[in-house]
Amino acid sequence: MANFSIATVFVASISLLLALTHSFSLENPTDRRILVLVDDLALKSSHSIFFNSLQARGFELDFKLSDDPKIALQRYGQHLYDGLILFSPTTERFGGSLDVAAILDFVDSGKDLIVAADANASDLIRNIAAECGIDFDEDQSAVVIDHGSYAVSETEGDHTLIAAADFIQSDVLLGSTKIEAPVLFKGIGHSLNPANSLVLKVLSASPSAYSANPKSKLSSPPSLSGSSISLVSVVQARNNARIVFSGSLDLFSNKFFKSPVQKAGSSNKYAKSGNQQFATEISKWVFHERGHLKAVNVRHHRVGETDEPSIYRINDDLEYLVEIYEWSGSSWEPYVANDVQVQFYMMSPYVLKTMSSNNKGLYIASFKVPDVYGVFQFKVEYQRLGYTSLSLAKQIPVRPFRHNEYERFIPTAFPYYGASFSTMAAFFIFSFVYLYSK
Missing domain, CATH: 2.60.40.1930 (Macroglobulin (MG2) domain)
Structure with missing residues (x-):
């Protein structure tokens, strides 16, 4: 009985070790075990289509509240997850041992990250973004407003619900199937740090967009305006870790996935927005299913x-x-x-x-x-x-050539050979003439 108990403990220890060492594999580089941190577990329902699409593709999602005291990305020096999704824009402080340094270390080890912010993005989320070359608007009350490319709705609103269609032209990032319908976006914009060459805009705002507080009048020109505003950006680090930053958490929601969309000034009305296709394709890229x-x-x-x-x-x-x-x-x-x-x-x-x-x-x-x-x-x-x-x-x-690998007579040296032999012949003739002439 004692031997059986020891064997059982040994097998359990091996199983735990294998679970802990589950990590990024060159044979199968797709991330599999992903930690999802949310402010409210209700997001599991409100964003269930996105999460279900990940699970249908074989991902194991571990949902935790962002302030859970048991959060840990690694144990005994081994990473517990291959990827991290931060759907917790208002979190001021993560639970457990998780902080900005731990997340950056996670990325530095080659792991992948999705960060979604919104109008209430905390300084913690902004600091993570800044470390990766993403600068959200410093005005924490500002959101992206577009009076030219807003989404038409029954209520006119303040034009903060944008129908964005300025995608990066890249099949590896967004798939070979073109996204026909605009993407609904409601949130904050960001700019890219010009010193960081690893950051790319995937979804940009239109030239008529700007970042400001919709509840107050502009007293000075907005700090972000036009196509320089990035709505969704990606980073691929030199160690091939991948990161996605979105200024809108609603972009991944069921509501936006299913909503019909019509861009202002356009007669084309789509029964379904391009959000689901966009989110699915960008998630395939960030979790190494493509590229x-x-x-x-x-x-x-x-x-x-x-x-x-x-x-x-x-x-x-x-x-x-x-x-x-x-x-x-x-x-x-x-x-x-x-x-x-x-x-x-x-x-x-x-x-x-x-x-x-x-x-x-x-x-x-x-x-x-x-x-x-x-x-x-x-x-x-x-x-x-x-x-x-x-x-x-x-x-x-x-x-170089060894001494016995050179050609016996080098063609380029023929003039020197001729000069040597002609000198010898001339000396022989001169000697003969000098000795035997009177």
């Missing part, structure tokens, strides 16, 4: 050979090969592009070659080793909008 690349079978060899050498000689003809695949959400598919380049690098690129593809994931580049010896690197630095970046490096030395 995640991996490189395998990186190799190189001399032309006509198959074995990888330990050293090259100057002027050798070589081939560099790599296979690149993209995750489709369920399997790895060949990645097809015409802009993958390889560098043969020593202090600076001596060779920069665009690789050709067989449209089945294999990329090949052939070139001649430069007439310079030293320690080189094969380098592939691939960065494309919306895709995870690839950084490959492989070191290889290059030697």
Whole structure:
């Protein structure tokens, strides 16, 4: 009986360890276990369509109140979740061990994040955004107003319900199916920090929009106006962690998903807004169901050979090969592009070659080793909008010709050969004439 108890405890410990070490996998890069923090558990019902779509795609959602004292992102040095959704815009302080530093550390470890704010966004949410290059309007009473592109409704209102349709043109971010209907947006706008090159606007306001308090008259020009206002933005960190910032929590709500929409000044009336399609597509991107690349079978060899050498000689003809695949959400598919380049690098690129593809994931580049010896690197630095970046490096030395590898007679030296032999002949003739002439 004692042995059975020990075995049971051992199995339970192993199960706990496996649960704790569940994390981002290169074999299946899609996030699976996601922590959802909300201000009110009623959001599970009011935003159920969005959450159900995630669960239908295989995600495990763990809902907690944002002030829950038991919140923790990691335990025993292992992360408990692959992704984090913050649908708690009014939270002034998270519960447990969670704070701004913990969230940034979560992202720095390669995990993903969705943050939704609204008109009552707290300083905590604003600080998280600022750390990621997102600057919400400093006026905490300001929301986005648009008298030109508002959503037509039975009550005229203050034009804070916007019908936005200025999407980023990127299939990897928003899918290949075009979003026809405008997206309903009600919330706050933000600008992008120009010093941060990793931030992109996914949904922008129209040129007639501005950020202000709708309940008071403007006494000075608004700090944010026109197309410079971003409604939804994304960040892809250098470690390939992904973040989505939305200025509207209602954008993900059932009400906005199901609402008909008609943009002011347009005769087109849609029975359903584009919110559900937009939210679904952007969630596929942020949780690595799309746009995640991996490189395998990186190799190189001399032309006509198959074995990888330990050293090259100057002027050798070589081939560099790599296979690149993209995750489709369920399997790895060949990645097809015409802009993958390889560098043969020593202090600076001596060779920069665009690789050709067989449209089945294999990329090949052939070139001649430069007439310079030293320690080189094969380098592939691939960065494309919306895709995870690839950084490959492989070191290889290059030697000069050995003394017995040179040609016996070098064609370029024929003039010197001729000069030597002609000098010898002239000296022989001069000696003969000098010795035997009277």
